[in-house]
C-alpha cells in the first residue's frame with residue numbers, strides 16, 4: 001500500500017478519494033522539519049498547502065515521488081531540490097481563483113467604505129455621532145465618508161487566472177481596469193507594459209502575480225511614493241512582492257490611503273512586524289482561497305495528481321515534469 005503524507009489539514013473528501021484508491025493516508029502532526037523528516041519516511045506522495053517546506057525534508061525522504069500542492073503558488077517548495085531528488089512537483093491551478101478574486105473585491109470595498117474603521121470605533125465604544133457635531137469621545141459620521149469604487153481605476157499586476165476574474169468583476173462594478181503582465185500579449189483587458197502607468201494613475205492596485213526573483217521587492221518606497229495618496233493596495237499574491245517596512249512607513253505617513261494584505265514574508269507575521277500597527281491596514285491570515293468551494297476543489301485536485309502519477313499518468317498541472325530524468 002502506497003503512503004501519502006498530508007502536512008496540513010485539507011478537505012476530507014480528498015482524504016477519502018486517496019483511501020478509495022488504495023493509499024495509506026497519514027496526517028502529519030506538524031509542519032516543522034523534524035516532524036516532517038520523521039513522517040515522510042516511506043511516503044510516495046506529500047500533499048501540502050502554503051506552509052514552507054523545510055530544507056532537508058526532500059533529501060531525507062526515501063520513497064518520495066511527488067509533492068502535490070493544493071493550490072497555485074509553489075514558492076514554498078524548492079523546485080531545484082525536488083528535481084534533483086527526482087520528485088515531481090504538481091499544483092492545482094485555477095480552482096481557488098474565483099475565491100481570491102472575490103476576496104480582492106471585498107477588501108477594496110471594505111477599505112473604500114471604511115468598514116473596518118467603523119467596526120473598530122463601534123466596538124471601542126466610540127459610537128459614531130449621527131448628527132455630525134463633534135462630541136467628546138464620539139466619532140463623527142462625516143469622518144467615515146468613503147468613496148464609491150464605481151468609476152475608479154483599478155490596476156491589476158498579474159493577469160493570470162485570478163487577475164482576469166478580478167478584471168471581470170471590477171468591470172461589472174463600473175471600474176476602469178488596466179492590467180500589467182509582461183507574459184500576456186493579448187487580452188480583453190486594457191494592458192500597459194509600463195508599471196509607472198499603474199503606479200501614477202490607479203485608485204486601487206491589486207497584486208496577483210507569483211513571488212519570483214523578478215517580483216520580489218517589486219513595490220518599495222520609490223514605487224509607493226509614485227502612487228496617489230488616495231490609493232488603496234491589495235496584496236493577495238505573495239508576501240515579499242511589496243516591501244513590508246516601506247509599506248508600513250507609507251501608510252503611517254499618508255503616502256497611500258490604505259492596504260489590505262492576505263500574504264506576508266513570514267506567516268503569521270512576527271509580533272514586532274510594523275504591519276501589525278500600521279495605519280489603515282486590513283490584515284487577513286492567507287484566507288484568499290479559503291472557501292469551502294475552493295478548499296474542496298484544490299484538495300481533490302492535489303489528491304488526483306498523486307493518484308494519476310502513481311498510475312503512470314501525467315498530472316494535470318505540473319511544475320518540473322519535463323526536467324525529471326527518470
Ligand SMILES: NC(=O)C1=CN([C@@H]2O[C@H](COP(=O)(O)OP(=O)(O)OC[C@H]3O[C@@H](n4cnc5c(N)ncnc54)[C@H](O)[C@@H]3O)[C@@H](O)[C@H]2O)C=CC1
Nearest residue numbers: 072073158159160161162181183208209210236237288289
Ligand atoms: N491569497 C491566496 O490564498 C492565494 C494566492 N495566490 C497567489 O496568486 C498568484 C496568482 O495566481 P493565479 O492567477 O491563479 O496564477 P496564474 O499562474 O494563473 O497567473 C499568474 C500570472 O502572473 C503573471 N506574472 C508572472 N510574473 C509576472 C511579473 N513579473 N509581472 C506581472 N505579471 C507576472 C503570469 O504571466 C500569469 O499571467 C499565485 O502565484 C499565488 O502566489 C493564489 C491562490 C490563492
Ligand SMILES: O=C(O)C(=O)COP(=O)(O)O
Nearest residue numbers: 049050070071072073289
Ligand atoms: O493557491 C495558492 O497559491 C495559495 O496561496 C493558497 O494557499 P493555501 O493552500 O490556502 O494555504
